[in-house]
Amino acid sequence: MTRTIDRRQLLRGATLTGGGLALAACMPAWAQSVSAGIVKPLPTVSGEDITLRIAHQMMMIDGRESHAIGINGTVPAPLIRLREGQNVRLHVENALDEDSSIHWHGLILPFHMDGVPGVSFPGIKPRSTFTYEFPIVQSGTYWYHSHSGLQEQLGHYGPIVIDPKGVDPIQSDREHVIVLSDHSQMHPHIIFKKLKQQGGYFNFQKQTLAGLLAGKDQSAKERLEWGAMRMDPTDVADVTGSTYTYLVNGHGPRDNWTGLFRPGERVRLRIINASAMTTFNFRIPGLKMTVVQADGLPVRPVAVDEMQIAVAETYDVIVQPADERAYTIVGESVDRSGMARATLAPREGMAAAVPPLRRRPLADMKDMGMGGMDHGSGGSMAGMDHSAMGPAKPAGAAAPACPPEHAAMGHCKPAGDAATGGGQQGAMDHGSGGMDHSMRDFSVAPEVKKTPTVQTISPMPVDRMGEPGQGLEDVGHKVLVYTDLMAVDRNPDVRAPDRSMRIHLTGNMERYMWAFDGEKLSEVRKPIPFLKDERVRVTLVNDTMMGHPIHLHGHFFELVTGHGEFAPRKHTIQVQPGGTATFDVTTDAVGDWAFHCHMLYHMHAGMMQVVSVRPRDGDTK
């Protein structure tokens, strides 16, 4: 019966905002400047029928008014609180003058409810209403956002919390939803145009002559070597604090969104990176964070001091502030050009010291995909004059009695070449290839098309899932790495993968082009094919110097990080610069699904493909 009341309240709320009075005061309770935290029985919108209205509005950030696209008059959009096992109908009215859509990020649902125009449905036309309907088959922290144009950057995103059917195994005294995002006064289409015109437009942390004279950053020799390759080690983020204000629950650093706690309480923070472009390094100085959930699914508790949260990832952490004092929530942009800041405090109006921005990282050789060359001396180009070939390349000419494919399977041994050492040794052989050649050697990436989209190919990428992320190698405290994550529940499918494949993440910062395997979505003719219930090992190879959060719709995949059938299951995975990341996926959801980099402008530039999952009975049409 409480459901009915909720619905009435909801409808009334929708009517009010529908009147066109989109006031900042309409912020949902959890996102107001001082939040008492979510009181569990009082979610913002819930029930089986939920009405959402997408419309233009104004929003206040740090005392400055900005144009935004919000839902039900708020940015972020209202928290949708659901319960595992229920059905939900979401009536979405598009009050814009352009097409819109909502994608339910991380939710397992029929493909035609996934909300990607042109893949799962036609989109929501202006001034029309579309009803999504699907069963809620999971629990955890998720989010939703537009998959149309660049609306997400304007504020079209919001959190989803799904309570488990029974008792929540993660117990806490209270919880706060922390939606991290980035906001610019510049229209997203202008941002994208500037990037096309000048890839480094927003980077105001480049290396300079003044810096060189002051002994900062790279040495003159290194600068020359990097210049020879036309690579900029300061290219850590495309869109930076030079235009972005980083938000917590829609509030700028000076607004100082505050979440309340009583000392000694177990406080659950549901952290969602709803940014368009920003990888956040998240920490709360003075508090250990115990990670209990990743991308909505429970993981074995890991205590950390800091964690990198890629775009579109969610993490739940437990903190236990014992003292009667305020703590600063810090979400530092990966390039350290700005931060999202909020406060955890026992009372409204309290604040703690805000730590200064740390020094921005510089890309190194590993970020260039030369992790396999461990004899390079710390960032110098010692290894660069090798003809860098991947370990995949068979070494040299083989004896006729032992052709490479036989040798590779261990059927025979080519004379004088140990099977294990051979690959690595061959890879390290000095060749005639120059520096430039080895940074764009297509022979190590046969999957990649030779297009202008491909600026570089990582010559010797290594798995970086055990690393904390760019700029967090030497911060002096425990930083979460993917290999720390371990599922609480045994994976539902523990078969060996039927096959394996590699997908290269390629880009060109000078032309601001991004793609998978060198082909933009606009150029690709066919989807990446899977059969229903195939189990496939996918290795993502990052051929760029920038991290890419790769998101597969409609599925969870298991990270191949050495935990066997207790692999953490995620919907989005950050592939570190010049590195690889591997997951196993069971393609159990028939339909077409989007697969893309969740950096909004990378996706817009073409870094997206469609994944098709077809029944096995031959009905593939």
Place this chain on the structure above:
Amino acid sequence: MSLVLSAMLLASAAQCTPEHAAMGHCKMPTAAKPKATTPKAAAKPKPAARPKPAARPKPAAKAPARPAQRSAPPSRADAAPAAAPVDPSCPPEHAAMGHCRPEASAPQQAAPPAAAAPAAAAASDPDCPPEHAAMGHCTPRATAPAAAPASMGTVGTALPAGNAPAPAAPEANYADRVWGRDAMAPARTALRREHGGMSYSQLMLNLAEVQFRDGRDGYRWDGEFWYGGDINRLTIKSEGEGTFRENTEGEVQALYSRAVGPYFNLQAGVRQDFGPGPDRTYATVGFEGLAPYWFDVEGALFLSDKGDVFGRLEGYYDQRITQRLVLQPRVELNLSAQDVPSSGLGSGLTDAEAGLRLRYEIKREFAPYVGVYWERRLGDTARYARAAGEGTGGFSVVAGVRAWF
């Protein structure tokens, strides 16, 4: 090879290395137990896994067709038959090498016994044994993953991948079944356009300046406009100079520009001169791009309507002194393949110019600058100029704005 294979198949367990077992060449003695338990566990996913909707959701709005329902797989173990019927003419290992294609419609899989993995783990990266790495299936990790407790972590992602073939790619039109082709087709077109298929433009005035020199102050511009996608563009270039109270001379080029690599564009089109001299028209072919060490370079050949051939090379470099203060050295060389007395040009290098401009980027798009500029007519071109009573060049002080939109 068949000899080798037979030997393998007859070999005892001691000779059955995990790698071979994984490829289905042999069976490891310990394989039986885990093999029996694995499908059972897989067939009963825990509730936290993807629970299947008990009932099909009602299609929202007015979905005409049956939505593709995500029904529970009959049995996940069934989907991966450990002992798939083997086409005798095409044993798995041959198929895996691409020597033949098995008859069976379902993809063949070299389903490895579960026990193979831990044994292989001892040798190297469990997820990437050397033979898989050698085949390019994976890249071995540099560092070993965190060790899992002995009691778990032995199946699932710990198992090596097989080498079943990928299915053929269908059309990505599954949503047509639900929403109809008429509704989906325009959305698909828009999807492709909005993910890499858009066009942009830029107007860049690299030089727009006043030149101060003894008694003959002048002006100079050099700019470019482009419109188009990432690969194909229309490019309009113009450069020229003049002195106040006298004529302006300059040129406009209209070019088709095509990206031919990550850094360079090839360009072809026409050039039209204007000014006091003969108004020549030229066919043009050239290149433009970013050279190693961050040099912006440009070069072109011009064939005039009189049959004369000329060439031009220019380049500049942006030296960032601070984040907003930039020093730009720039050079331009003009060449002629023949003497053209009517234009006052001698064969060879006709003139050279060099500039050094210091700009301050108030915005990236708007940067006032000051600098020095030197130009010199050379060889016979200089001789023609002297004969005509013109100067052969010299220094100027310049002030201008670099701007783009």
